[in-house]
């Protein structure tokens with residue numbers, strides 16, 4: 001490496017280390033749905049987004065392997081293969097992706113859907129296809145980075161309102177030239193706090209000012225709503241009130257990728273204008289087949305969602321009894337706010353020594369001074385895992 005670059009990187013690394021902000025990747029071995037091994041030590045994983053325990057489901061793995069071998073049942077005869085080999089507009093769009101789009105559009109209650117390779121890509125696609133420099137977006141201050149990046153990279157102005165504060169959203173609206181604000185963007189279930197967006201009020205604001213409503217329910221899908229459709233089902237808001245609905249596959253479905261569900265006209269705009277759709281290889285067909293299988297399991301096995309909620313309750317009751325301060329979340333994401341970065345890291349290390357994996361989430365993922373342990377629960381956790389975690393936390397924190 002050339003000296004100027006090396007010096008620059010070393011300076012940045014030193015600053016990150018001093019602030020407790022250095023991040024590292026650690027290769028894990030998966031032992032079972034919730035146990036991983038790190039450097040020879042077994043840890044119960046409390047920081048995965050595999051909320052329903054589908055990531056290691058044998059049927060999902062089989063669907064992927066069968067699709068790669070070209071076995072789609074008797075209905076379809078295809079050569080199989082792994083990669084899609086081209087972008088969707090060239091020749092990478094195949095029947096498994098289309099079937100997945102139709103199944104998701106029907107289940108979520110939208111006219112059509114577009115599958116892309118990641119949730120991050122989905123939000124960039126929406127920004128790019130639907131916004132330009134003359135637009136402004138009202139966004140919750142705690143929105144996921146991909147919503148912010150989607151708006152900003154399109155050149156739109158992002159007006160961030162206080163978390164879940166509709167009055168502040170209205171005030172921010174009033175501060176912008178009225179014809180510029182075209183969208184409200186929000187997480188459904190907030191990724192770092194686990195609380196819910198005030199969707200009925202957001203929909204009302206969108207109605208009143210004729211704004212598009214862009215909702216990313218990566219963490220609500222599969223978790224909330226009677227059938228697991230997500231926050232709109234849970235809060236009784238019609239899907240017609242949501243103009244662009246994003247669900248990612250790397251959480252409840254346990255696979256990878258994302259879908260944008262919307263009216264057909266909006267999907268057509270994405271296909272024609274989103275550079276991440278036009279200039280990127282389409283999702284691998286076996287991944288689409290595996291995701292379709294996971295979606296069927298999500299629909300058929302509602303006991304997974306019930307077990308997840310039993311586990312969430314069990315964690316909250318035990319933590320409260322142990323004197324651990326909880327945030328106001330009734331979802332799988334349970335943040336334990338620590339504040340200081342280095343203390344959060346020390347607690348995460350202490351938990352790892354006691355056999356539990358829970359990462360310290362620090363800025364810029366969360367606001368400065370709000371470092372936390374982000375505990376995530378899964379239907380695959382057993383009561384003894386949760387009891388052990390809370391005992392370890394009590395030991396370290398109280």
Ligand SMILES: Cc1ncc(COP(=O)(O)O)c(C=O)c1O
Pocket residue numbers: 117118119120121144146187191216217218219248249250256257258
């Ligand atoms: C709310 C939200 N949206 C989008 C994403 C990005 O999805 P993906 O991991 O599929 O890129 C995430 C996290 O991964 C998320 O939490």
